[in-house]
Amino acid sequence: MRGRVFVVGGLTLVGMLLVAGILDGAYAQFGAPRPPAAQVPDTGIAGWIIAKQAEFYRAMSGTIRAAKTDGSAVWTLLGLSFAYGIFHAAGPGHGKAVISSYLVANEETWRRGIALSFTSAILQAITAVVVVGIAAILLGATASTMNTGVKWIEIISYALIALLGARLLWVKGRGFVAALRSQRSTPATGTPAVAAPAHHDHAAHDHSHHGHAHHSHAHDEKPHVHGPGCEHDHDHEHASAWGHAHGPEPQELAGPGGWRRGLTAIVAVGLRPCSGAILVLVFALAQGLFWAGVAATFVMALGTAITVAIIATLAVGAKSLARKIAGGRSGYGMLAMRGVEVLASVVVLVFGVALLAGYMVSERMVGF
């Protein structure tokens, strides 16, 4: 598992280098103005990522301008946007932390992580296009009006993150307490975790009967996956029976409950448009090439999604590694895993609250 994690990490880096190299060539090829070297040191991964994304970003305006007379420049623009998305998301923000924590808190699969990353990134792109489309094109709004609009979207998004965290914490906290209790009542005997003693601990059950009618409501924090038949039953919160967790059933990802489960996370993360996308859209609009801006925004989202998905996959991988280590010791191991989930829930909650309180700035909107 650890090997796989490193392989994924290595591939990411190689991919980034490749994209950077290809784009370096693209400048020359399309005669786009080469951006001035970014004002950052050229070593160090963080510095390098920032330098590269600044470089791509600055080159975008030139290519949009060039696209007015030379249609082929659009391809350069799309390439730049893609690279910008990948690099930009590698910096902080863009819901990586929230999505990763959400995945760790829940018994989620890497496949779901990837799905969440892509959906939220695409939603981000859609919000950006909708905001600029309505504000700038339909209403002819000024930048400060748009800033206000984005600020409101931001507040809603942060509040949703905080709510998501609070809900996770509530469910996972109870799971932890249940695991703790069962741990106390039956001292670790070395039995496999699958035979989790707390299975019949009623404190750990959550019979949400209204789930019959609106069962999607309760699915958000379900810690593990049952066959579809189970979904019609009342919603068990098998908080300590984590030995049950297994790979995703196809119908679980595609089924209505399957998608809705992650919906809060998708909306919480994807609602807030990326400042970069808004700037590109407005700039493209001013150049009379709004469609190019829209295309760039979606390609950018694709790049962002790839980075976020890789990080989410790493998070899920780290958890299954931890689970494997913990698996050897039934009682304490399970308790530790429950603890991890509680902590991850706390992270989501802290993020939401900190963002909402303005203590943490996710990405300043172009506020001056």
Next chain:
Amino acid sequence: MMQKLLGLIGGALAGLLVAGTAASAHPHVFVTMKSEVVYAPDGSVTGIRHAWSFDDMFSSYSTQGLESKEKGVFTREELAPLAEVNVTSLKEYDFFTYAKADGKKVDLADPAGGAYWLEYKDSVLTLNFTLPLKKPVKAKDFSFEIYDPSYFVDFGLAEKEPVTLAHAPTGCTLSFKGPKDTAAPSAKLGESFFNNPANADNWGAQFANKIAVKCP
């Protein structure tokens, strides 16, 4: 075993938090700056005059929806409301200008009404403003740094004459360096990014432009 596991988990969570705390570590606005240090006849520094040119995307964003008589051309008057918004918001960030006289922090006042304006030329918006010193100061060593602590705004010195002195006493020497010229902060950069949440608030200081005037 257990401790190892918990350490691993703790580390991962701390990493997630740090990743979020340094959350504004990418610039969206690029400013090419020119600055002038203004002196009174008695040789004391009275203020810092800035001319900040924004990148074309931000310039275009800022002027979006603004009314103008001629399409794509904005006069100083038409830009006056925007200039006011700029200056008002910049107050919140202390105008990204941090001055010192002989090692002591110098307080800067807000630009007076009429002492700031925007110009639009070749699709680039330039904000001109003067930051007066609250108390003019005579200093052997007057210096200031320009950077955005959260690195949302990237500042770079203009290629030609980025810094000038106005009416400086004879014998004063000027020196300046941009973030590029600062000696290898790269190692620090990587570490603070990944390991030190405390530094995240001041992350942008690594990209500071440093200007110093030494007078006899």
